[in-house]
Amino acid sequence: MPARSVVILGATGSVGVSTLDLLSRLDVDIDIVALTAGRNVACLAEQALRWRPRLAVIEDEGGLE
Numbered sequence: 001m002p003a004r005s006v007v008i009l010g011a012t013g014s015v016g017v018s019t020l021d022l023l024s025r026l027d028v029d030i031d032i033v034a035l036t037a038g039r040n041v042a043c044l045a046e047q048a049l050r051w052r053p054r055l056a057v058i059e060d061e062g063g064l065e
Contacts, residue, residue, distance in 0.1 A: 003031040011047055012040035020047060 006023065010016045016037075023030050032051040037044040039060035048056040 001029070003029040005031045005033050007036075008032065008034050010038070011035040012043040014051040017043075020051070043057045 008016050008019055011020065018036075023032075024053075027059065032053045034055040034057065035044060035047050035051065035053045036057045037059065039058065041058055044056055044058055
Protein backbone atom coordinates (compact mmCIF):
# COMPACT_ATOMS: atom_id res chain seq x y z
CA MET A 1 0.00 0.00 0.00
CA PRO A 2 1.38 3.50 -0.82
CA ALA A 3 2.33 5.88 1.98
CA ARG A 4 -0.44 8.02 3.44
CA SER A 5 0.26 11.72 2.87
CA VAL A 6 -0.34 13.86 5.95
CA VAL A 7 -0.14 17.59 6.73
CA ILE A 8 0.06 18.61 10.40
CA LEU A 9 -1.22 22.12 11.13
CA GLY A 10 -0.09 23.40 14.51
CA ALA A 11 2.51 20.66 14.80
CA THR A 12 4.18 22.14 17.89
CA GLY A 13 0.98 22.49 19.91
CA SER A 14 -0.38 19.77 22.18
CA VAL A 15 -2.67 18.28 19.53
CA GLY A 16 0.04 18.35 16.84
CA VAL A 17 2.65 16.78 19.14
CA SER A 18 0.15 14.09 20.19
CA THR A 19 -0.77 13.41 16.56
CA LEU A 20 2.87 12.94 15.56
CA ASP A 21 3.39 10.67 18.57
CA LEU A 22 0.39 8.57 17.52
CA LEU A 23 1.58 8.41 13.90
CA SER A 24 4.98 7.18 15.07
CA ARG A 25 3.28 4.25 16.83
CA LEU A 26 1.11 3.15 13.90
CA ASP A 27 2.20 0.29 11.68
CA VAL A 28 1.56 2.20 8.44
CA ASP A 29 3.77 4.07 6.00
CA ILE A 30 3.29 7.81 6.60
CA ASP A 31 4.58 10.64 4.39
CA ILE A 32 4.51 13.91 6.34
CA VAL A 33 4.11 16.43 3.54
CA ALA A 34 4.12 19.60 5.67
CA LEU A 35 4.42 20.77 9.26
CA THR A 36 3.26 24.20 10.41
CA ALA A 37 3.78 26.05 13.68
CA GLY A 38 3.03 29.42 15.22
CA ARG A 39 6.31 30.41 16.86
CA ASN A 40 8.06 27.39 18.42
CA VAL A 41 10.98 27.23 16.02
CA ALA A 42 13.04 24.79 18.12
CA CYS A 43 10.25 22.20 18.30
CA LEU A 44 9.41 22.58 14.61
CA ALA A 45 13.09 22.12 13.70
CA GLU A 46 13.26 18.89 15.75
CA GLN A 47 10.09 17.59 14.12
CA ALA A 48 11.36 18.49 10.64
CA LEU A 49 14.62 16.61 11.25
CA ARG A 50 12.72 13.54 12.40
CA TRP A 51 9.89 13.47 9.85
CA ARG A 52 11.61 15.12 6.85
CA PRO A 53 8.55 16.96 5.48
CA ARG A 54 8.73 18.63 2.08
CA LEU A 55 7.65 21.88 3.75
CA ALA A 56 7.98 23.34 7.26
CA VAL A 57 6.31 26.71 7.90
CA ILE A 58 6.61 29.04 10.89
CA GLU A 59 3.98 31.77 11.24
CA ASP A 60 5.87 34.17 13.56
CA GLU A 61 9.26 34.91 12.03
CA GLY A 62 10.33 36.70 15.23
CA GLY A 63 11.51 33.38 16.64
CA LEU A 64 14.03 32.96 13.83
CA GLU A 65 16.47 35.52 15.26
